[in-house]
């Protein structure tokens with residue numbers, strides 16, 4: 001291994017010098033604000049086109065809009081980095097509100113432009129799609145048009161969106177306010193601590209089962225105490241959503257989430273169908289895990305607990321070399337790209353206090369660069385996280401040649417490149433282990449993920465669809481929400497877990513997110529979709545590289561059914577496709593059961 005020393009602190013000065021006190025950023029924001037005001041005015045005055053001759057004007061408005069949105073996102077990305085690297089940077093929070101306002105103004109102005117454009121007469125519209133600057137945007141433009149046609153009038157939609165601030169999003173914010181004030185008292189290592197629910201949740205994977213049980217009991221009690229408040233927040237935000245759907249004439253509550261993810265109901269049904277048929281191996285894994293923990297059956301609070309700690313430690317440089325070496329086996333281009341990211345200070349990895357927990361990757365559209373945030377403390381799971389985030393960065397890089405409007409991929413394909421990159425490293429890590437214990441720990445890590453996607457997310461999906469159906473007939477009380485949750489968990493986990501978490505409907509933020517409906521199935525989709533790509537890459541090695549890049553470049557300009565057909569030759573409305581990804585995960589179970597058999 002060559003001796004290198006990559007920077008562990010990122011370089012943000014290339015974007016704006018001087019952090020949250022940056023003069024450059026100040027000027028950038030002021031200029032953007034001015035340009036946005038003039039653009040909003042143009043969007044305002046824009047009228048539904050009546051002649052093909054207006055294609056040029058439409059195109060230049062789109063370009064101007066895109067450029068300004070890039071300026072807003074450039075500032076937004078910079079501020080996210082500032083906030084994450086130092087949680088006490090108050091100036092950054094002030095700047096954050098400024099950018100949030102710019103985005104909201106931009107969003108509203110752009111929406112009204114889209115709505116008016118979408119009303120264009122069919123002949124003129126077809127003419128636009130043949131125009132040399134607009135033709136590459138065909139998919140996205142048609143999507144705007146379809147959406148506008150399925151919605152109410154422009155005035156009605158504008159009214160809904162203004163009422164939603166207090167009548168819809170406010171319920172989600174109310175939820176956050178209540179949760180933010182909740183604490184639980186737990187005793188860990190003889191010391192009593194008052195913890196936020198987020199901190200307490202982290203203790204559910206504590207190695208000591210008594211700590212886990214105590215935390216679980218305290219958390220359940222804390223959520224139970226406030227259940228009537230949460231029944232209100234959930235019922236009212238769901239009620240608002242259902243009412244909007246009803247007015248638009250949409251019966252299927254999944255219509256909106258499916259449209260957002262550019263996928264068909266058949267695809268979703270095939271995915272869950274295949275998963276439901278192949279749960280047995282994961283049930284076997286849960287029973288084996290219970291046995292290793294000295295139990296007949298796992299309790300809910302054992303699900304996140306490890307039976308084995310991985311003891312391997314890698315320095316940052318070693319971690320980087322490990323990633324580069326294994327990326328190289330699949331894609332030399334991805335390896336080269338990642339090397340640049342390591343060398344040029346694209347990554348903030350230092351283990352120091354004051355940083356936000358977790359990891360992310362954010363793009364700077366004007367500079368065509370990304371930045372990765374995480375805290376590297378040397379564990380194998382840190383290496384996997386780093387690979388994951390590099391995958392996200394590579395996705396953005398692969399999209400560079402396509403029009404910015406063709407880079408806006410949906411949530412279900414957003415994790416394609418990251419999961420792919422993480423899989424490469426996770427598999428290599430299992431192979432590179434020196435002891436059986438380490439191997440078990442890493443396999444268990446991988447399997448925990450499969451259980452999360454096939455069982456936990458499935459339970460969330462079952463609960464949420466059933467809840468929305470019942471909500472159509474009126475308010476669903478907390479007692480019924482508890483029952484629905486229990487049922488969904490027992491079903492999704494095939495009764496392999498002794499207890500449930502009845503409060504799950506209230507303690508999972510995802511049910512209360514108003515920005516995105518059904519924040520669950522896209523996770524499972526992304527995981528399995530990515531696994532199928534990985535399976536193909538395993539067969540074809542580096543020959544697959546260019547096909548992989550071509551697939552990434554199409555992630556935001558066609559439906560997922562077309563994407564899979566074009567690049568994988570697969571019909572994803574059929575269960576057979578989904579079974580291939582599940583098959584890879586089943587192999588992990590087989591290996592795990594062998595390694596842990598007595």
Ligand SMILES: [Zn+2]
Nearest residue numbers: 388392415418
């Ligand atoms: Zn990710």
